[in-house]
Amino acid sequence: MPAILILDDSATMVMSLSRILKNAGYDVETAANGRDGMAKITGGLKPCVILTDLNMPHMDGIAFIKEARRNPSTRFTPILMLTTESAANKREEARAAGASGWLSKPTQPSDLLTTLKQLLPSK
C-alpha cells in the first residue's frame, strides 16, 4: 500500500503522527519540511495522501502544496494541512494553493483518522 507522507519540522510531531497512523494500519514516510518532502517526491515517492504542517523552515506548507501541484505524480494527491493556524485567510490561501483539507492543532486522533478516511475512500 502507498504510504502517507508526513511533513513537519517538529521531530516530536513527526513521531507522534507516525505512531497514530501506523497503529491505524498505514505505512508512513516523513520529511522535516517542504523542501525535503519535494525531494522525496521527485526521488520517486508516490504517497497516497500528504499530511503537512504550515509553518516550516526552508519551504513552508503553502509553498510545498504549490510545488506538489506542479508535479505530475502529486497533482491530484490529497493534501491535508495539520497546523497551529485557524485563520480564515490562511485556510483560503491553502485552499487556493491546492490543499484538500485542514485540521487545526490540537486535534484528536479520531478526527485525524476520520478526515484521512474521507480523503482516502478506499481505505
Added chain:
Amino acid sequence: MQVTADTGERLVCAVLAAQVAAIRDRVDGDATVDLLWRTADLLTRLSRLVVELSRRDPGADPQLDEQCTAAVMAEAEISRSLDAMAFVQAQRQDVARQMADCVVMALERLAAVDAAQDAPPGQPPGARLSPGDLAALYVCEDQRAVHDAVARQFGIGVPSQVSQPAGRNLEGTGP
C-alpha cells in the same frame, strides 16, 4: 567599549531572545510525550505476556483466566487513551514551541546589529519591526487575540489580521 542606549537596548533584545529560545527548547524537549508512549508500550508488552502465560496452562484456573481477559481488554483501551493523550500533548507542545519561536524571531530582528541600515523607507533608524511586521510572524489566532488586546490598551484599533505571506519562511529559523 562605550555602551550607547541603542546598543544597550539591542543587547537586552538579544538576551531576551536567547532566554525565550531556551524556554522554547525546554518546551520542545519536554519528556511527557515520550513517557506516555513508553507507558503505553510497556502496558502492551505486559498484556502480551499475560496472554502468553494464559495460553500455557489454559483452564487451570477459570477465575484467573477471566481476570486476565479483563486486564487485557482494559489494557487495550488504556493504551489507546495514552496514545491519544500523547498525540494531543505533542500538538500543544508544538503550538507553544512555534509561539515562542515567533517571539525569538521578533527579538532577534530588534537586536540586529545593522539595524540602522535595515530601517524601512519612511521609518526612522531603529524602527525595524512594526506591529504589522510582528503580526506577520504569528502562527495562531491566540497570538492575534493577545496582540489586539494589547493594541487596544494603547488606544490602537489596528487588527493583527494581516495578509503578509511568507513572514516565517526564513532560512535557518526554527530549532
